[in-house]
Amino acid sequence: MAHAYEFARPALTVDIVVFALDEEDLQVMLIERDLKPFEGQWALPGGFVRVDETLEEAARRELEEETGLKDIYLEQLYTFGDIKRDPRERVVTVTYYALVNLEGHDVQASTDARNAAWFSMNDLPKLAFDHKTILRAAHERLRGKVRYQPIGFELLPEKFTLRQMQHLYEVILDRELDKRNFRKKVLGMEIVKETKEIEKDVAHRAARLYRFDKRRYDKLTKQGFNFEI
């Protein structure tokens, strides 16, 4: 590592892929750009990293500024550094992905964005910059990680039915799962705890609600248990 740094510096940004789940699909949060370049196009929320904040702080700040979302699960994804990925100048972006549950968080557009909205992963608009590539990488990472780490619960409400949980995995992994085998496996792992409540306002038999038992998960993990769906 050289002592002096006389050369021009690449600019540094963060961009965030926020995933959520509705009844149908995996959704992603996009903002409509208010400024050039790509003015009026949809893009991932993000912005420049300040010199006095960490990368994760920058990601959380930009996310709140542009979408109102805060206090959510956030994890670093990858750093993209192609030379021409931004037409203005050299910009390197550190990307994060976030998981939120739609019931717990309201969304509103603000600074730098005309508008912020959820889009289905199956029906995406044209995206600014190389954000399509970033989104694809985030989706792959989520698909890979969700099977070995209990991060899927971040996409569910605090109390959820096993049907909702199965649906989550079906959507992310993009294949159907067998109900009996799924339940056998999940209940067998003993990391979800039955509550005394059941679903409300459904036009059929109501299902039992469960919650993720993080305490128990941590304890089992220390004993060598490995989560896997």
Added chain:
Amino acid sequence: MAHAYEFARPALTVDIVVFALDEEDLQVMLIERDLKPFEGQWALPGGFVRVDETLEEAARRELEEETGLKDIYLEQLYTFGDIKRDPRERVVTVTYYALVNLEGHDVQASTDARNAAWFSMNDLPKLAFDHKTILRAAHERLRGKVRYQPIGFELLPEKFTLRQMQHLYEVILDRELDKRNFRKKVLGMEIVKETKEIEKDVAHRAARLYRFDKRRYDKLTKQGFNFEI
């Protein structure tokens, strides 16, 4: 993402964790710093990213400049951006890890480094900056990845014995494996090809040499096969 960027910019570097394997341990390449800060201490090879090169290009350039290593397996690891990780100024570093086989590559120190040398992962010197943290992250990533992707072969010579291959996994995973089960599994996957050669210059029965059959691996992968050790 803002249009203008009037604020001070963090500096951007790359750092590389180069792994290799000897008869005993997993080894890592370190350089002795020739400049302040941490002058005379051991550190990961790395340096500033230029505005006209991608991140991976920067990593390969620095690696060759500082250690003479080139044309090796390289993969992005993580981006570290703590505010005080460099005492001089704000520096964000994009880290990579590399895998090399000791027989195929010579090492020599050069620019910015007094010296470059291999160290056993079990006997590391004090490291500059937050390089200990980076190294730990690289080791974990390698441990996680080696079981599901055939990257371990990058650490072996082109032709290797099954004993060497088993040893590789034992060292990285840090546990003993059963010889018969290991062979059954590896040979059953049909991704290593027997050569007509055997070991030379050993004071006992010589073992058959195998090579990784990448063609076959790619073909099987397309058919849904999943590598796993």
Added chain:
DNA sequence: CATAATAGTGTCGATAGGACACTAAGTGAC
């Protein structure tokens, strides 16, 4: 030719995973 070192090989039992179909319970319409 005896010794020492490592190569190379197969079985069996336990376990986990996948395929598979019916009954139970609650809602809403009549």
Added chain:
DNA sequence: GTCACTTAGTGTCCTATCGACACTATTATG
């Protein structure tokens, strides 16, 4: 209040995989 509809909830069996486990074969060396 009963019938139709919808989703909840449950168990078995088969197969494949994984892990535990010990001996013979081959070559080099003294």
